[in-house]
Amino acid sequence: MQSVTAALARLGDLAASPTVSRLANSFAAAGFELALVGGPVRDAFLDRVTNDLDFTTNATPDQILAIVKPIAEAHWDIGRAFGTIGAQIAGEKVEITTYRADSYDGQTRRPDVVFGSSLDDDLLRRDFTVNALALRLPQVTLVDPSNGIDDLLNGVLRTPTAPEISFGDDPLRMMRAARFTAQLGFTLEIDTAIAMAAMAGSINIISAERVGDELGKLLRSANPRAGIELLVESGLAAIVLPEIPALRLEIDEHHHHKDVYQHTLTVLDQAIGYERSRQNLTEPDLVVRLAALLHDIGKPATRRLESGGVVSFYHHDVVGAKLAKKRLRALRFDNDTIAAVGKLVELHLRFFGYTEGAWTDSAVRRYVRDAGDQLERLHILTRADVTTRNRRKADRLGFAYDDLEQRIGELAAQEEMDSVRPDLDGEEIMAILGLKPSREVGEAYRYLLEQRLDDGPLGADEATRRLQSWWSGRRA
Known part of the structure; x- marks a missing residue:
């Protein structure tokens, strides 16, 4: 967290940049207000990189277009119905939105779009106080009508108005609460948390696409575990992702097994660690994270209490793959993501047969063939799935997988296994x-x-x- 003085200096530098200053001067010359709003202002205080430049104004969409056309290299109005005009100015993409005062009617999945007339009113209708910050331009004046700076300094998520009103205006904000918890590391204020639990059912009026998009953003964050826990605790997960709270299986005094829910969260954490160390990616791998989150969702349906206190989950990999694909389709994920996650869930147990006896070269080839282009992700998921506290067992599994990967590499070098074909076409x-x-x-x-x-x-x-x-x- 930067000091307020340092944050204001950073915002001053941003306001002086070619893109922002050109926009600010053009709107002022036309007699309209303009303010940098939301994420860029918040991130200046958090010392985070700003990727999006979002502005708000009292100009209408037609007036915005008239102002930006002469100064933009390109512009688009795909969001005009919602008051938003996009443009590229001095090489940077920006979005300018007319002050908003819209809300849901509680019945339909789309908001009633209503334009507002005041910056303060626009900010007070936003999701959280830490996002209800603006920088008036070209004056470079900070506007904070809901004490968002205090909440930023204290690491608290709070709605600018009563949470019942805010979540009623847009129930998707409850999903955003989970995402910002994961993304910013903030804690949800108690009254906001209570309202979120009480109003969880209203998420049903939000389209599956928007819910799925928020879930994807949450999983791409720095600490998705915190967001998933909030979704489960609030009851939202029981509606949008019911397979996850279902992992909290009852354990009786006669039959014992690991806590599948906590195991899943640990696998998610570990998969992110392996993802970062193995793939050298600049962006989080959503497929890996979805597979880690969903890899055991077949267990509740396959749980059997055996004699001697044993609990079995036979074929939970196959059942889980079907459930994962069904859930991701319901949330409108793309077909490639659905197929990749389904394959990883179905194959996540395959390796454990390797520890029971040496695989033949044929078995190793089949492992590679079945994984296909998901082999590296399967490596990550399989390693992450080892959560035992028994250090000897963990080391044995780790060494076994090291051996398997070495054999895969040796066979690949000999046979070009990535493109195995019959000898005759x-x-x-x-x-x-x-x-x-x-x-x-x-x-x-x-x-x-x-x-x-x-x-x-x-x-x-x-x-x-x-x-x-x-x-x-x-x-x-």
Whole structure:
């Protein structure tokens, strides 16, 4: 957290930048108000990098367009219905929005768009006091009608108006509370937390796309665990992601197993650590984080209490993959993300068979083939799934996975395993067997692929011999 003096100096430098000063002077010359608002002002106090430049004004969308056209390299009005005009000015993208005073009617999934006339009123309708900050331009005057600076300094999330009113205006703000908890490391103020729990059901009027988008932003944050915990504690998760609170399985005095919910949160934490150390990414890997969060959601449905105090979860990987894909589809995630997460959940247990006995080269090839382009993510998820406090067991599993990865690397170097194909292609199969394109060609191709996985590269002559033998036996 920067001092107020340092933050104001940083905001002064931002106001003097070519993009901001050009905008500010143009709006002032046209006789309209303009203020930098929300995230950029907040982040100046948190010493965080500012990526978005958002402005608010008393000008209407048509008036905004008239002002920015002469000074912009490009402009777009895709958000005009909601009062927002986008532009690129001095190489930077900006968004300028007319003062807003809109709200939900409690029945539909879209807000009633109402333009306001006052900066203070606009700020008081925003989600949290730490985002209800503005810098008037070109005067460079800080506006803070709800004491957001105090909440910033104290690390508190609070709504500018009564939380019942704020969440009633836009129930998605409850999801944002969880996201900002994870993103900023702040604590939710008690009255806001109480209102969030009481009004959790109103999230149902928000579209699945917007809920899914907020969940994605939460998971991409620095500490998604805190946000997930808030969603569960408030009851929101029971509505938007019910598979997670369902992991808090009851444990009786006769049957014992690890706390699946806490295990899942630990796996999420550990996956983020491996993601950062292994992938060298500049952006968080949403697929890895979703897979970590959802990898055990098949356990409640497969839980069985066995004799001797044993609890089993047979096939929870397969069941969990189906549940994960169903939930992500409901939240309108894209098809590639859904497929990748589903594959990772389904395969997350595969490695543990490696610790029970040495795998053949064939088994290693199948592991790589089944993982496909998700192999590196599967490495991360599998390692993160080891949460035992038994150091000897943890080391044994870690060494075993080191060995598996080494074998994968050695085989890949020998065989180009990332693109394993049969030794004969479809055209060659048809020529050898005298076939036309048909189901039999596909069966022959799969047979040769299995031979390739079992025994490695065969060469054309040996592959032909095996193919002809298989075909003769099949016909007989």
